[in-house]
Amino acid sequence: MQFFIATVKRAGFGLVLLVAVLALNFVLMHIAPGDVADTIAQDAGGLDAEVMEQIRIDYGLDLPLWQQMAKYFWGVAQLDLGYSFYYNEPVTKLILEKLPATLLLVISAQVLSIFLGVMLGVMAARKPTGMTSHFVTVLSLVGYAAPVFWTGIMLIILFAVMVPIFPIGSMVDVSVEREGIAYAMDVLRHLVLPAVTLGSIFLALYSRLSRASMLDVLGSDYVRTAQAKGLSEFQVVYKHALRNALLPVVTTVGLVMSGIVSGAVLVETVFSWPGLGTLAVQSIIARDTPTILGILFFSSLVVVVANLLTDMVYRIIDPRIKTSGGSNL
Amino acid sequence: MRFSMKLISALGAIVLALTGVTVQADTPKAGGTLIMSVGGTPRHLNPAVQSGIATGAPGAQLFATLVRFDDQWNAHPYLAKSWDVSDDSRTVTFQLVEGATFHDGKPITSSDVAFSIKIIKENHPFKTMFGAVESVETPDANTAVFKLSQPHPALMLALSSQLGSIIPEHIYGDGQDPKKHPRNSENVVGSGPFKFVEFVRDQHIILERNENFFIEGRPYLDKIVMRIIKDPSARSLGRENGEIYMSAFESLAQDIMHAKGISHLTATDQGYAAIGPIFWYAFNTKKEPLSDVRVRQAIAYAIDRDFLMNAISQGTTKAAYTGIHPDSIFHEPNVEHYDLDLDKANAILDDAGYARGSDGMRFPLTVDFGWPGAKPNAEYLKPQLKKIGIDIEVRTSAGFPAWAKTVSNWEFDITTDVVFNWGDPVIGVHRTYLCDNAKKGVIWSNTQRYCNEEVDALLAKAGQENDQGKRVAYYSEAQKLIAQDVPIYFTESLPYHTIYNHTKVGNPPNTIWGTCAPMDEVYLKN
Numbered sequence: 001m002q003f004f005i006a007t008v009k010r011a012g013f014g015l016v017l018l019v020a021v022l023a024l025n026f027v028l029m030h031i032a033p034g035d036v037a038d039t040i041a042q043d044a045g046g047l048d049a050e051v052m053e054q055i056r057i058d059y060g061l062d063l064p065l066w067q068q069m070a071k072y073f074w075g076v077a078q079l080d081l082g083y084s085f086y087y088n089e090p091v092t093k094l095i096l097e098k099l100p101a102t103l104l105l106v107i108s109a110q111v112l113s114i115f116l117g118v119m120l121g122v123m124a125a126r127k128p129t130g131m132t133s134h135f136v137t138v139l140s141l142v143g144y145a146a147p148v149f150w151t152g153i154m155l156i157i158l159f160a161v162m163v164p165i166f167p168i169g170s171m172v173d174v175s176v177e178r179e180g181i182a183y184a185m186d187v188l189r190h191l192v193l194p195a196v197t198l199g200s201i202f203l204a205l206y207s208r209l210s211r212a213s214m215l216d217v218l219g220s221d222y223v224r225t226a227q228a229k230g231l232s233e234f235q236v237v238y239k240h241a242l243r244n245a246l247l248p249v250v251t252t253v254g255l256v257m258s259g260i261v262s263g264a265v266l267v268e269t270v271f272s273w274p275g276l277g278t279l280a281v282q283s284i285i286a287r288d289t290p291t292i293l294g295i296l297f298f299s300s301l302v303v304v305v306a307n308l309l310t311d312m313v314y315r316i317i318d319p320r321i322k323t324s325g326g327s328n329l
Numbered sequence: 330m331r332f333s334m335k336l337i338s339a340l341g342a343i344v345l346a347l348t349g350v351t352v353q354a355d356t357p358k359a360g361g362t363l364i365m366s367v368g369g370t371p372r373h374l375n376p377a378v379q380s381g382i383a384t385g386a387p388g389a390q391l392f393a394t395l396v397r398f399d400d401q402w403n404a405h406p407y408l409a410k411s412w413d414v415s416d417d418s419r420t421v422t423f424q425l426v427e428g429a430t431f432h433d434g435k436p437i438t439s440s441d442v443a444f445s446i447k448i449i450k451e452n453h454p455f456k457t458m459f460g461a462v463e464s465v466e467t468p469d470a471n472t473a474v475f476k477l478s479q480p481h482p483a484l485m486l487a488l489s490s491q492l493g494s495i496i497p498e499h500i501y502g503d504g505q506d507p508k509k510h511p512r513n514s515e516n517v518v519g520s521g522p523f524k525f526v527e528f529v530r531d532q533h534i535i536l537e538r539n540e541n542f543f544i545e546g547r548p549y550l551d552k553i554v555m556r557i558i559k560d561p562s563a564r565s566l567g568r569e570n571g572e573i574y575m576s577a578f579e580s581l582a583q584d585i586m587h588a589k590g591i592s593h594l595t596a597t598d599q600g601y602a603a604i605g606p607i608f609w610y611a612f613n614t615k616k617e618p619l620s621d622v623r624v625r626q627a628i629a630y631a632i633d634r635d636f637l638m639n640a641i642s643q644g645t646t647k648a649a650y651t652g653i654h655p656d657s658i659f660h661e662p663n664v665e666h667y668d669l670d671l672d673k674a675n676a677i678l679d680d681a682g683y684a685r686g687s688d689g690m691r692f693p694l695t696v697d698f699g700w701p702g703a704k705p706n707a708e709y710l711k712p713q714l715k716k717i718g719i720d721i722e723v724r725t726s727a728g729f730p731a732w733a734k735t736v737s738n739w740e741f742d743i744t745t746d747v748v749f750n751w752g753d754p755v756i757g758v759h760r761t762y763l764c765d766n767a768k769k770g771v772i773w774s775n776t777q778r779y780c781n782e783e784v785d786a787l788l789a790k791a792g793q794e795n796d797q798g799k800r801v802a803y804y805s806e807a808q809k810l811i812a813q814d815v816p817i818y819f820t821e822s823l824p825y826h827t828i829y830n831h832t833k834v835g836n837p838p839n840t841i842w843g844t845c846a847p848m849d850e851v852y853l854k855n
Contacts, residue, residue: 033727038730041454041771041772043372043379043383043384045381046760047771048455049770051456088372088513094530156566161569168566168567170533174535174554175554272532272558272563274532278531279531286730
């Protein structure tokens with residue numbers, strides 16, 4: 001019951017937040033100089049005055065701000081995210097087209113980097129002054145400091161141009177028709193470089209985090225107790241210590257997942273990955289208000305869901321955490 | 330048929346000249362998939378209601394036009410097998426190719442032509458293209474008669490690649506708004522050499538051979554895959570590793586120079602004469618002190634065109650002295666060039682009474698730029714114009730719409746930008762100078778608010794003159810007058826290049842419209 005109330009409370013907060021986010025961004029997009037008619041003129045190589053006027057009337061840009069907003073929110077209340085000015089398509093359709101690609105990329109990169117990062121972190125923590133530890137430190141510093149587009153281009157030069165085993169970008173090879181397993185393998189082949197590139201930042205983050213928190217935990221009393229009981233090294237490290245050391249990592253995963261759209265923009269651009277990030281940037285540049293608000297709507301949903309999931313994972317890993325009325329929202 | 334053989338041999342000769350290799354001209358062969366890259370996603374694929382190169386490249390493959398142009402500005406039969414201009418130049422009669430069909434098998438008739446012109450006239454952004462067309466009469470299914478209110482020499486270019494697409498009336502005539510028609514990007518039924526297969530935003534456009542194309546034996550290619558790759562470095566690497574056979578509209582000097590150093594790639598600047606992109610510095614001629622023609626002339630003398638072309642563009646561009654592209658037959662190179670002369674520039678400003686202050690500066694000015702590619706040209710002005718005592722502030726805009734708002738509302742001093750000719754000067758050049766086209770809020774109108782009655786009169790005459798020689802003379806005089814007044818200082822062409830893998834691509838699209846023309850003659854070597 002307590003958990004239920006906490007969840008409802010959070011959902012309520014989330015809703016208020018969502019409305020605030022949308023309203024704020026609506027105003028921001030309105031303040032930004034220029035509008036979608038200018039962008040359409042750019043694509044067209046110039047427009048006549050009447051045509052530009054007509055575009056502004058068609059999209060309701062000539063109405064006062066409050067009327068535009070009222071119209072938009074009335075639509076959202078009916079679960080209609082509106083119609084993209086720039087693409088002439090329903091916003092929901094545009095987003096659902098792009099969402100799978102982004103999810104595939106971000107989740108692969110996350111799984112890869114959590115697994116590798118935690119493993120490296122633990123290895124480093126066990127001998128904090130050994131070679132492995134130094135290696136992990138250097139690797140994570142480089143991985144974190146290198147700009148992601150640079151890492152991407154370097155990987156392309158190495159593995160697509162010098163040793164051409166992977167393609168330079170896109171999600172599928174459309175010059176040949178494939179189905180079933182062959183298609184999946186083709187997507188996988190295209191996924192490797194972008195996932196590794198995006199994973200490189202997270203890898204650094206997770207390995208450093210898990211190294212630090214493992215070091216912390218390994219020095220605590222209950223670990224010494226476990227060792228004194230005569231448990232094997234494996235059991236001590238992976239069953240007793242790691243479980244506690246994972247908490248900060250889980251928190252970070254939750255935080256990172258909420259940045260799903262922003263995080264992948266550069267990687268998507270470098271690898272021509274057809275995801276949400278590219279759509280978001282394009283619609284900001286194009287002043288395509290309904291699309292950008294739609295994407296924000298979806299990202300806000302992702303944040304809420306990611307937070308809930310993080311909470312649940314906490315409970316599984318650490319039974320000490322009881323439902324405490326959403327104090328850590 | 331005769332013309333096409335001529336065209337093929339002409340293109341062959343160009344390829345030979347460019348590669349510098351003496352080999353037997355290959356005979357085109359059928360089959361294969363051309364993989365090319367494009368730099369952006371088009372809004373949709375219907376060029377009748379959407380202009381611009383993103384729609385133009387796939388659009389010209391999907392939709393045929395009445396005429397097509399070669400690389401020397403000559404019109405050739407395409408969907409029209411012949412045409413006839415009346416003595417008073419007010420009636421143009423086209424005979425359509427017999428038996429031509431749309432991709433769904435329905436015949437292409439004169440009524441589709443009349444319908445297409447009506448749709449373009451009502452919806453296409455370039456109002457001047459068919460402004461003079463009063464009506465299109467259809468005495469029979471294969472004859473379309475254009476009735477003009479005045480002689481209209483721009484008609485042929487307006488009826489060519491990507492500007493005058495013939496679209497099916499039985500699909501777009503259903504009463505829906507053609508600009509938002511669902512068939513603009515899904516299940517597109519066209520009239521051109523290639524049929525629509527798939528369009529996935531930000532990923533690719535796939536086209537396949539139209540086996541019932543009205544030109545026998547064409548197109549050669551089975552399929553064209555246009556991969557949408559926004560990152561220029563990724564495109565460059567894709568060409569290098571052989572994944573991409575051809576990219577058009579590449580404009581970064583470093584990518585062009587890089588391609589020139591790779592043995593399997595050829596970079597050519599042929600194919601951009603009609604689009605005609607030119608770099609310029611535009612002045613706000615109604616704002617002090619730029620309203621003084623002497624100030625504008627002094628600035629022009631202080632800008633070193635050679636430096637821009639050699640240092641910034643690395644020799645990939647052509648000098649442009651006027652607003653008509655150097656590849657156009659109407660370009661007049663013999664105007665005042667304003668070659669670098671700092672002493673003269675300083676003397677003009679001294680004589681005009683703009684004395685230097687205690688800090689050595691005469692007056693401050695701002696410079697805006699419309700897109701990242703023009704930033705170096707804007708920044709160049711700061712140190713350069715300091716030499717003649719003008720204190721320049723470079724203003725960065727929050728993207729294109731922000732810049733467009735500033736410039737179109739006349740809140741600027743100097744702005745640097747690239748503007749396109751779009752084939753005939755009537756379409757893309759007149760708009761920059763006509764007194765009555767200084768329209769607030771409209772970008773790429775006469776945002777300089779330049780007004781010279783003499784220039785207006787010359788442009789009006791040139792826009793209605795069917796005699797090529799006389800037209801050239803009118804434009805020549807107009808360009809000279811404009812150069813005297815310098816509402817805009819022109820520097821160079823934008824270095825658009827087509828980069829292709831010459832071991833794979835035969836007959837690269839080198840006509841005046843480049844890849845925005847039908848690629849039915851392009852073929853793949855082995």
